[in-house]
Amino acid sequence: MDDSISMEVDGGNITQNPENMERSEMEEDIKKKKTKAVTSDVWRYFTKLGPGDDGIDRAQCDGCKQKFKAGGKQYGTSSLKRHLDRF
Ligand SMILES: [Zn+2]
Incomplete structure (x- = not known):
């Protein structure tokens, strides 16, 4: 009131x-x-690990510690976004 x-x-x-x-x-x-857009949003939930032995960039999910081939030009962040969609 x-x-x-x-x-x-x-x-x-x-x-x-x-x-x-x-x-x-x-x-x-x-x-x-x-x-x-959403691309940078992904990095709030994933940590960039950088390229591995094969030169492919990797990212790790902060939630379940799962690793993905992502972050580089070849793989982008689409697989990371798909992973986030499951939540
Ligand atoms: Zn996860």
Whole structure:
């Protein structure tokens, strides 16, 4: 009940400044994430191990420690994304 009243009172002056700043920052953040797409998102759940003996890049799932041939140009991150889809 009190909330709606205080919101209306604050709306004019006091909250205007910080709210505007936070909002525009968040919008920019969302835009950046969208353009970067899901590819970089994958690396929040996997760790790049780098190329193995065969020169193929590998990545390890942070959750189940499973290793995948991924991360390099040949394999990309599609297999990692598929693995994440199972969760
Ligand atoms: Zn996993």
